[in-house]
Amino acid sequence: MSRSRQNKSYAKKSLGQNFLADQNYVEKLIVSLDPKRDETIVEIGAGRGALTKKLVHEAGKVLAIEIDRDLTPILRDEFGDHDNFHLIEQDALELDFKSLLALQSIPLKTKLVANLPYYISTAILQHLISFRKSISEMVLMLQKEVVERITARPGTRERGFLTVLIEAYFEAENLFDVPPDAFRPAPKVWSSVIRLRPKSGGFPVDEELFRDVVSLGFGQKRKTILNNLKNAKGDLGERIESKGGVNKTLKETGVDPGQRAETIDIDHWIELADYLSGNDPDN
Ligand code: SAM
Numbered sequence: 001m002s003r004s005r006q007n008k009s010y011a012k013k014s015l016g017q018n019f020l021a022d023q024n025y026v027e028k029l030i031v032s033l034d035p036k037r038d039e040t041i042v043e044i045g046a047g048r049g050a051l052t053k054k055l056v057h058e059a060g061k062v063l064a065i066e067i068d069r070d071l072t073p074i075l076r077d078e079f080g081d082h083d084n085f086h087l088i089e090q091d092a093l094e095l096d097f098k099s100l101l102a103l104q105s106i107p108l109k110t111k112l113v114a115n116l117p118y119y120i121s122t123a124i125l126q127h128l129i130s131f132r133k134s135i136s137e138m139v140l141m142l143q144k145e146v147v148e149r150i151t152a153r154p155g156t157r158e159r160g161f162l163t164v165l166i167e168a169y170f171e172a173e174n175l176f177d178v179p180p181d182a183f184r185p186a187p188k189v190w191s192s193v194i195r196l197r198p199k200s201g202g203f204p205v206d207e208e209l210f211r212d213v214v215s216l217g218f219g220q221k222r223k224t225i226l227n228n229l230k231n232a233k234g235d236l237g238e239r240i241e242s243k244g245g246v247n248k249t250l251k252e253t254g255v256d257p258g259q260r261a262e263t264i265d266i267d268h269w270i271e272l273a274d275y276l277s278g279n280d281p282d283n
Contacts, residue, residue, distance in 0.1 A: 011185050015068055016117025020050040020141075022182035027054075029193055032175050033113050033139040035059035040104065042135070044092045044114035044124065047071060049078055051113060056082040060108050063100065065092050093123055097131040110134060115141040118187070122146070122162055129169050132198040139175070139195050147174055147192035152262075159262040161218045165211065167266045168204060170196040202270070210273040212236050217261040217269070225264065226250060226257035239276045249275060 011017040020026055029051065035041050035058045046052045046064035048071060055062045056079055064079070065088045066072050072089050079085040088100065101110055112135050116124055121142050128138065142150075150166050151174050152158035166172060173195040180186040204210035216236065219228045229246045232239075243249050250257045253271045255264060264272075 012068065012070075014119075016045075016119045017047065017068070018115075018118075018183040018185060018187045019047050020115050020182060021184040022178075025178050025182045026050050028176060029113070029115075029139065029141065030054045030058070032193060032195065033111060033137075035111065036109075038108055040101070040108040040110045042097065042101075042110060042112045044112065045117055046075055046087075047115070049075055051115065052079060052085070055113070056085050060084060061104070062086065063088060065090060065095060067091050093120060093127055097128070098134050101134050109136050111136055112138040113140070114138075115191075118143045118146075125150075125162065125166065129165065132169050135198065137195065137197050139193060141178065141191050141193050144177060144190040144192040147194045150194060154265045155263050157262065160221075161215055164214045164218075164264075164266060164269050166196070168199075168210065168270060170198055172196055204270045204273045204277075206273065206277040209236070209239075209277050210270070213273045213276065214261075214269055217264070217272075221260065221262065223260070224257060225255060225259050225261055228261065236276070239278075243276060 011019065033041070035055055037060050039059055040061040040063060041055050041059040042063045042065065043051060043055060044065050046066045052062060052064050052075065061084045063086050064075060066075060067090065069089065072087060075087055088095070101107070112128070114124075128135070149158045149160055149162055151172050152160075152163050175193040175195055178191040178193065180188065180190060213236065216232055217225055217228050219231060226246055229240065229249070240246055240249055243252070247257060249272070253268060253275050255268050255272060
């Protein structure tokens with residue numbers, strides 16, 4: 001790689017560029033992902049290639065996504081002569097992963113890995129939910145606090161909209177923590193690596209309605225589920241009305257009106273949304 005190119009690529013805070021520099025953690029992350037010769041690995045935010053370097057040697061195919069046009073020439077210089085390396089110079093939030101993977105001549109089992117830019121990690125996670133059927137497993141580095149939120153059990157303060165959304169579609173496993181000094185530049189906070197495996201069934205019938213119910217349920221965290229759902233407007237409001245109101249909806253789905261959203265488990269959230277979708281088996 002030419003020196004001038006390297007010099008041009010200062011870490012951009014606005015793109016969440018904290019590059020993984022400690023090889024022990026690179027190794028740990030790759031071991032957790034366990035890439036194989038007969039697998040495609042999608043990497044979001046390849047950066048300067050800390051993970052890519054391992055992936056091109058261990059995986060069947062590497063689809064490296066990077067938004068920063070100052071970094072893509074560095075990646076191309078370094079990995080361009082590996083036949084299994086494909087660079088996608090795009091915003092991961094705009095990317096249709098399903099179409100991208102459909103372009104492969106031989107469809108391989110696909111895993112996804114990312115040391116995610118923290119400023120868009122929640123948005124990326126939500127975006128990836130829609131492509132969960134195309135991906136067998138994800139190993140993600142996130143802010144430790146976000147991983148604590150994702151894995152929060154019912155009744156804990158950290159539980160929120162993102163927890164319930166992820167729990168509806170994935171089994172989450174908290175793998176290990178990574179200190180700030182493993183990165184250049186060092187972020188202010190600790191990171192954690194998480195594994196997400198798509199569940200095979202038991203999903204809410206209507207995904208959009210599910211999101212709306214959970215989002216409103218957590219609307220004001222200090223309020224009860226009853227008081228939050230009373231604020232329902234538009235389509236959700238009409239559905240609740242047509243089912244006899246909030247109290248009846250909660251009673252029919254076994255949710256205590258005095259509960260706060262953070263105490264409701266995933267099965268009850270799904271039951272609540274399915275009841276309102278009109279697909280409740282008892283209805
Ligand atoms: N994977 C590298 C590593 O571990 O050192 C880089 C990780 S760095 C935390 C995040 C990377 O994601 C940066 O290279 C950044 O430019 C890239 N990025 C930020 N926003 C992005 C987006 N919307 N789509 C694709 N890549 C993005």
